[in-house]
Each structure stands twice: as structure tokens, then as C-alpha cells.
Amino acid sequence: MLKRKITLKHIARELGVSISTVSKALKNSEEISRDTKEKIQAFAKLYNYKPNNIAISLKNKSTKNIAVIIPDIVHHFFTTVFHGIEKIANEKGYNVIICVSDESFDKEVINMEILANGSVDGFIMSLSSETQLKNDYNHLKELTEQGIPLVLFDRVTDEVACDKVLINDRDGAYRSVKKLIENGKKRIALVATEDYLSVSKERADGYFQALKEFNIEVKESLILKLPSMSSVEGDAMENFFKNEKVDAVLCVNEIYAIHGMRIAQKLGFNIPQDIEFIGFTDGILSKFSNPTLTAVAQHGEKMGEIAAEMLIEKIESDNEVETYRTEILEPTIIERESTLNA
Amino acid sequence: MLKRKITLKHIARELGVSISTVSKALKNSEEISRDTKEKIQAFAKLYNYKPNNIAISLKNKSTKNIAVIIPDIVHHFFTTVFHGIEKIANEKGYNVIICVSDESFDKEVINMEILANGSVDGFIMSLSSETQLKNDYNHLKELTEQGIPLVLFDRVTDEVACDKVLINDRDGAYRSVKKLIENGKKRIALVATEDYLSVSKERADGYFQALKEFNIEVKESLILKLPSMSSVEGDAMENFFKNEKVDAVLCVNEIYAIHGMRIAQKLGFNIPQDIEFIGFTDGILSKFSNPTLTAVAQHGEKMGEIAAEMLIEKIESDNEVETYRTEILEPTIIERESTLNA
DNA sequence: TTGTAAGCGTTATCAC
DNA sequence: GTGATAACGCTTACAA
Numbered sequence: 158m159l160k161r162k163i164t165l166k167h168i169a170r171e172l173g174v175s176i177s178t179v180s181k182a183l184k185n186s187e188e189i190s191r192d193t194k195e196k197i198q199a200f201a202k203l204y205n206y207k208p209n210n211i212a213i214s215l216k217n218k219s220t221k222n223i224a225v226i227i228p229d230i231v232h233h234f235f236t237t238v239f240h241g242i243e244k245i246a247n248e249k250g251y252n253v254i255i256c257v258s259d260e261s262f263d264k265e266v267i268n269m270e271i272l273a274n275g276s277v278d279g280f281i282m283s284l285s286s287e288t289q290l291k292n293d294y295n296h297l298k299e300l301t302e303q304g305i306p307l308v309l310f311d312r313v314t315d316e317v318a319c320d321k322v323l324i325n326d327r328d329g330a331y332r333s334v335k336k337l338i339e340n341g342k343k344r345i346a347l348v349a350t351e352d353y354l355s356v357s358k359e360r361a362d363g364y365f366q367a368l369k370e371f372n373i374e375v376k377e378s379l380i381l382k383l384p385s386m387s388s389v390e391g392d393a394m395e396n397f398f399k400n401e402k403v404d405a406v407l408c409v410n411e412i413y414a415i416h417g418m419r420i421a422q423k424l425g426f427n428i429p430q431d432i433e434f435i436g437f438t439d440g441i442l443s444k445f446s447n448p449t450l451t452a453v454a455q456h457g458e459k460m461g462e463i464a465a466e467m468l469i470e471k472i473e474s475d476n477e478v479e480t481y482r483t484e485i486l487e488p489t490i491i492e493r494e495s496t497l498n499a
Numbered sequence: 500m501l502k503r504k505i506t507l508k509h510i511a512r513e514l515g516v517s518i519s520t521v522s523k524a525l526k527n528s529e530e531i532s533r534d535t536k537e538k539i540q541a542f543a544k545l546y547n548y549k550p551n552n553i554a555i556s557l558k559n560k561s562t563k564n565i566a567v568i569i570p571d572i573v574h575h576f577f578t579t580v581f582h583g584i585e586k587i588a589n590e591k592g593y594n595v596i597i598c599v600s601d602e603s604f605d606k607e608v609i610n611m612e613i614l615a616n617g618s619v620d621g622f623i624m625s626l627s628s629e630t631q632l633k634n635d636y637n638h639l640k641e642l643t644e645q646g647i648p649l650v651l652f653d654r655v656t657d658e659v660a661c662d663k664v665l666i667n668d669r670d671g672a673y674r675s676v677k678k679l680i681e682n683g684k685k686r687i688a689l690v691a692t693e694d695y696l697s698v699s700k701e702r703a704d705g706y707f708q709a710l711k712e713f714n715i716e717v718k719e720s721l722i723l724k725l726p727s728m729s730s731v732e733g734d735a736m737e738n739f740f741k742n743e744k745v746d747a748v749l750c751v752n753e754i755y756a757i758h759g760m761r762i763a764q765k766l767g768f769n770i771p772q773d774i775e776f777i778g779f780t781d782g783i784l785s786k787f788s789n790p791t792l793t794a795v796a797q798h799g800e801k802m803g804e805i806a807a808e809m810l811i812e813k814i815e816s817d818n819e820v821e822t823y824r825t826e827i828l829e830p831t832i833i834e835r836e837s838t839l840n841a
Numbered sequence: 842t843t844g845t846a847a848g849c850g851t852t853a854t855c856a857c
Numbered sequence: 858g859t860g861a862t863a864a865c866g867c868t869t870a871c872a873a
Contacts, residue, residue, distance in 0.1 A: 162617075162645060164866055175844045180868065190842055205641070209617040211556045212866035215849050220553065222596070222618075230582050233783075236573050243572065243599055252614065254564070255597045257585055272594065275504075275551040275850090276564075299547070303504060415787045422789075441575075445757045447764075447789045506850055517860045522852065532858055554850035557865050617866090 163204045172200060183208075214275075222252045223468060224272045226282035228260045228312070233411075233440040234457050235283065238310060241461020242281060249469050251278075262287040266296045278472045279306035281464045284314060286354055292316075306471035308464045311455075312355055313483075320467040321483040322460050326356050326437075329453040329488035330363025333407050333435045336490065338371050340497045342405035342433060346379045348394070348413045360409050360437060379403065383413065395420050405433040411442045414450050418495065434495040448494035456486050505546045514542060525550075556617075565810060566614045568598045568607060568624035570654070575753075575782040576799050577625065580652060583803025584623060591811050593620075604629040608638045620814045621648035623806045626656060628696055634658075648813035650806045653797075654697055655825075662809040663825040664802050668698050668779075671795040671830035672705025675749050675777045678832065680713050682839045684747035684775060688721045690736070690755045702751050702779060721745065725755065737762050747775040753784045756792050760837065776837040790836035798828050 165183075169176045174193065182189045182197035183206070189197075200206075214220045225242055227235040239255065246253050254277055256268035265285045272280070280300065288294070289312060297317045300307050307319040337345050347364045350357045361380075368375055381397045394413075398420050408414035414436025418428055426432050428448055436443060439452035463484055492498045507525075511518045516535065524531045524539035525548070531539075542548075556562045567584055569577040581597065588595050596619055598610035607627045614622070622642065630636070631654060639659045642649050649661040679687050689706045692699045703722075710717055723739045736755075740762050750756035756778025760770055768774050770790055778785060781794035805826055834840045 166866075176867085177845075177869080178843055181843090184868095188842065193842080207612070207616040209557075209866050210613075211553060211562065211617040212849090213868085214553045215551075215557050215851095215865090216867055216869095218849070230585065231575070231578050233573070233575075236578055240572050240599070243597070247598075247610075252596050252598070252618065254594050255585070256589075256594070257582070268589075270549070271552075274549040275553040276594065412787070419787075419789060441784060442787055445754070445761075445784055445788065447761060508850075518850090519852080519861075520859055523859090526852090530858060535858080551850050554865090555852085557849090557867095558851050558853095560865070 162209075163206050164209065165206075168197065168200055168204070168206060172197060219472075220276060220278050221250055222254050222277040223465070223472075224254045224256065224268075224277040224280045224282075226256045226258055226265060226268055226280065228258050228283060228285045230255070230257050234311075234438050234455055237455075237457030238283075238461035238464070241458035241463075242465045243461075244458075245462050245465035245469070249465075251465075251469065258285040258288075260285045260287055262291055262293065269296050269300065273300060273303070273305060279308070279468045281308045281310065281468055283310050284312040284355075286312075289314070289354055306468055308468045308471075310460055310464045314355070318479070318481055320464075320471065320481050322463045322467065322486070323483070324356075324455050324460070324486050324488050326359035326488070327363040327366070329437065329455075329490070330360040330407060331367045332363075332488075332490060333453055334364050334367035335370070336496070337405040337407070337433055337435065338367065338373065340405070340433060343373065344376075344379060344401075344403050345373075345405040345407065346381065346397075346401065346403045348381045348383065348397075348406060348408040348417060350383060350409060357409055360407075364407055395424075398424055398426075403432060406435070408434065408436040411436050411438050411440050411450070411452070414452075414495075415442050415446050418446065418448070418450070429495050429497050433497060435490070436495075439491050443491070443493065446495075451493045451496040451498075452491050454489045454491050456488065460486060504551075505548050506551065507548075510539065510542055510546070510548060514539060561814075562618060562620050563592055564594045564596050564619040565807070565814075566596045566598065566610075566619040566622045566624075568600055568610055568622065570600050570602045570625060570627045572597070572599050576653075576780050576797055579797075579799030580625075580803035580806070583800035583805075584807045585803075586800075587804050587807035587811070591807075593807075593811065600627040600630075602627045602629055604633055604635065611638050611642065615642060615645070615647060621650070621810045623650045623652065623810055625652050626654040626697075628654075631656070631696055648810055650810045650813075652802055652806045656697070660821070660823055662806075662813065662823050664805045664809065664828070665825070666698075666797050666802070666828050666830050668701035668830070669705040669708070671779065671797075671832070672702040672749060673709045674705075674830075674832060675795055676706050676709035677712075678838070679747040679749070679775055679777065680709065680715065682747070682775060685715065686718075686721060686743075686745050687715075687747045687749065688723065688739075688743065688745045690723045690725065690739075690748060690750040690759060692725060692751060699751055702749075706749055737766075740766055740768075745774060748777070750776065750778040753778050753780050753782050753792065753794070756794075756837075757784050757788050760788065760790070760792070770837050771839050775839060777832070781833050785833070785835065788837075793835045793838040793840075794833050796831045796833050798830065802828060 165176050165179045169179045182194045243253050258265040294316045310322045313321045414434050418434050421432050435451045437453045439454035443450040443452040507518050507521045511521045524536045585595050600607040636658045652664045655663045756776050763774050777793045779795045781796035785792035785794040
């Protein structure tokens, strides 16, 4: 007994009225007599009529869908941002279509092209690392030229004029290192990824800034660059801790920090007495590691909420004036066991 | 210089031909002369014409979208499943619309209703805990009655006839406990959530089965039930380890296990010599905890891939015969430092 | 109070 | 070879 989807046309035929009468009756229009309305509404309820969204989208030129393109869904930070986006989107009656670029330029472009043809009203995205490396933003420019709203978050670029939300990564790193210095540390290491990622560069800059401010010389040997976020394998880090005298470490992500702490412990160092650790992106590992990790919280959920609000505002405003804003969130340093706290 | 979205109609008018000629020319139809085709195709390329997906959806009664409804996006396991779904969906030309029920029955129903009206071709979902508690599946039944394909994963129910993918949770728990027993352990604890979640119940059953098989008496005092997955707060667990003599623990999730290990360590126990730990859902914490956690891997990504394949197969097959299958994946026990290994 | 018709953008059928 | 027309499901002037 398959109840096939019922349309206005079916109801109209069944009840011997016109389609527009049905349409109006279901919208409780004053034009229609009470009798007819009741009859039609009863029938519609009985057969569980629901208007077809696609038809409405076509008519209204509005889909009530927004696209989110992120580099990686398994990454806790993006997940957090997504949660914020989803929350606001749902509140405002939007669905969220999600695409993962897997850090690939091509996948980013393809996803965008597929969805830009009417499927969504706007985009929220964070650039893939490959895109940042290539420095090619034509797909984004085309989007904005077509008047499709776009909001960039976290991994953004100056090349594209659009709304942006980001974390003050430089300042997060600066304050972290400042804190370490004030705790009396002198040989502060930085564990980073290759620096084509905008955020990684910003964090390194904050590190430099703090050292400079306190007249501590930057030693290249205290900066460890690891190829990719996931590759904590190999013994680059172990060698680093064996060869360098280090009394504090700032890591650009949790994994590096957790891994670094284990190695330091294995080598007999006490945390935080001998070496302090601070790691970016306050995720699940920071809370549950042993010792727990002092972390720079990125406020991903808040970021997602702001991005969604910005986007929906653009979607729903009809003024053609192109005015963009960039919102910068301040990170928070969450003090835990891996640092000496006042 | 906003390049507004261009349609067949614009091209036709601009080139002085009919809409259908344009449509055919862009599809490289044999009917159209080479000259006309070239002219039209060139023009279309110049103005970056892309067919409107919404119009095509309306025409074809197919959206190439699938909906995924999960209880929680920040949860690593669901994220993993989602990754598998996304991968297959993209390969087969589908977009993924994601909704989060936040473990709420109402949100689950609402999300479903919004999307069931033409926005998507089918659903993949895992039941919210509230839905399992209420035991009310009318929204799912209505869906299938309307002929909309549905695949359930992980948290499923017998009440609804549809395709299903799940993990043999019972067996994962059974094998875990068997392993602990074979390691010589006698006082094996179970740390679980309230058991209205289908998976939690299954895991408890596996625990009982193993004990029974080895003639070990089930002691209620060795079973600790915690209210909710996130609430590891409070000292229920600490009291448990203080009051009960325990030599091994099976936890239904990572968080419980990591938390349990820290408490055990604080109380002076050695892991795994004094107490062994095994935790469900091999996530990021298991790999990076100290000691690393022996875990029951759920193969989330594989699960997602299978679910997506099942769904798309149903969407694209037109035979009306209703035949459903349930695929059961075997979990894998990943041995790490928290257990004694051969 | 109800119905007709045009339109959203596309495709498919059938004339010319 | 090309074009008119209907159709997908809905909304909304505008007639009747």
C-alpha cells in the first residue's frame, strides 16, 4: 500500500476544483469559501499532502540550502564549526549540504561547481591546503561575480572579497609564548606544519613576536617543521627532543602536542616542571591526555554560528551594495596540567 | 559586473533561435547542424552557462541528494561513518545533506519531514537515543510507506522494514571479555550507559555471554552504569574503583575508558598488570592516551560506505519488489598497551 | 468565490 | 534542422 506522493493536481482532480483553488485553500486564503477550504484541507490532511520543495525552490529562486565545504570532516575543529553552522542554519530554516574537499584543490572546485548551479543559496568554506598552496582562487571569484554569497572561515585569503570569520591565531600564539616566557622559560620550541597554511604562518608569527618582545633570540634549531598534520610517525620529534635542550613547547595542533608530551615523558622529562607544553586547537585530546594539555581554544562553534549568520544575512538581504566584513575572534588559553599556572 | 545566472532562454533570445534548439545543441544532439551547435556552444561557454539543477530535479523527479541524519556530529564515530557515506555518494554523483538530531526525537522527526518533501532521494540515519527510548518509529514507517528509500546504521530497530548496517556489538564485547578472561582476569567490570540504546544493550549481552561461558558469576556490583556519554564528571567512577576489587574493565566507549584509566593510575594501579582496559569505539583518544587503549574498532567508514551503496542501489533500482537486507560487520579488537598481549 | 494562465528552467515529443 | 508545446509542481496576477 504505497502512498505515492500527492500533489495539488491530484487534490484538484479528486475534488473537482481547480489547482489554484487548492493552492489558495491550503494557504487559508480569504478568497476561498469556508466550505471549500475545509473540504480541501481535510482531504489534504487525510492524504498527508506536503508541498514539493523542489517546485517551490524553482518558483522562488531560493532553495533554503546552504553549502559548507571543509577540508576534513574527521578533524575535530571543523566538526565543531560545522556544529555551529548547523545550529543557526536550522534555526533560520536552512538545510546544510556538506562537502569535504579532502584538502584537494580539484575536489574543492568540483564540489563548488556542482552546487553553484541552483542547488544552494550560498557557501561557507575553509580553504583546502592545496588551494592555499596553489594560491588559485578563481573558483571563488567566479562565485562572487555571479552574486552568490560566500563566507570564508579560519583558512581565508585576502584575494577574495567576501565575508570572513577567523581566529586571531597570531595573538593566540603570542600570548601562549608570552605566558611561557613569564613562567621563566627561555628555550621555547615551536612545532609547526609547513607554513603554506595561512593559520600555521600566523601562529609562527605570534611566536616570533613574543620572543622578539622579550629579547629572546630566535633559534632555527628550536623550530621543528613536520610535513603534514597526520604524520606524527617517524622519529623526527624524538630526535628533536634528544638533540635540543628545550624547556617549553608551542605546538600548532593537538596531535603534535600529545605526541611530544609522550616522547618527553619517555625521555624522562617531567611535565610541566622540565618542559611545558601548549597546543593549539582545544579538542578532545587536550582534555583527556595525561597530563591534560594547556590549549589555545579556537571557539569553533562560535565561528560556525557567526559564519552562518553572516551568510544568511547576505542571502536574505536584497541590497546590491557590496560591503563585506571580517570578524576576528580572540582565542582563549585554557590552562591545564601541562603548564605551570599561577 | 555581476554576471547573473544565464538560462537557455537568454541564449535563445540572444542568438535568435528557439529554446529547444539551444537545449539540443548543448547536448550535442545529431539533429542540430554543426554551425548552429558551434555558435550556441561558444556562446554558452563564453557566458559560462550551467544548467539549473533545481529545474532538472523537478523534471526528473530526482534530486541527486541524499540525507544523513545522525545524533551527534562532534562524535568521532559518526564523523567516521559520515566520511564513508560522503565518499561513496560523491563517487556516484550524489550530494549529502546532513542533519543532526542532537539525540532528540523531535529534531529527528522535523528534519525528516523537511527533507522528505522532494529535497532528497533517500535517507541514511542512526536513531537518536530519545527515539529509541520512546520506541516510536512512525516517522520512519511513513517514509518507507511513501516509497522513499531508507537505510539505518548502527542504532537500528526491528520495528522498521528497511536496509540496515550494523556492527556485531555483542560479539565485540564477547571477544573482548573472553580475551580478558584468557589473560587470567576474574573480576571483570563493565562500564556502560543506561541501556535503552540498542548498542549498549548488545555490548552488555556480550559481556554476560563471555562470563557465562567461562562459568564466572555475574556480580552486579562490578557493573557501573553512568547516566550519559558526556557526563564523566562526578566521582561515581572513582568510588567504583575504590570500593570494588577489579582486575579488568570493559568500557562501552572511549571516554569512559580513558577516564577510568586515569583514575586507576591515580589510585596506584598499574595498567595493564593490575588492571586491563578495553574500550569500545576505536577513536582518536585510544591511539593517543597513555597508555594507549586496546579498543574495539567499529569500522565506521566501512559502515558508511556500505550504507551509501545500499541506499543508492535502492534509489536507482526501479523494481517495486520490497526486499531488504541487513549487513552485519564484525568489529576488530585493536591491541594496544592497556592489555596484556601475547 | 473560483478558475485561467503565465512563469520558474529544463527536457522530450512531435510538427514543420 | 528547427521550433512549438506540454510537462514537472507550485504560485499569483488577473479574469470570470
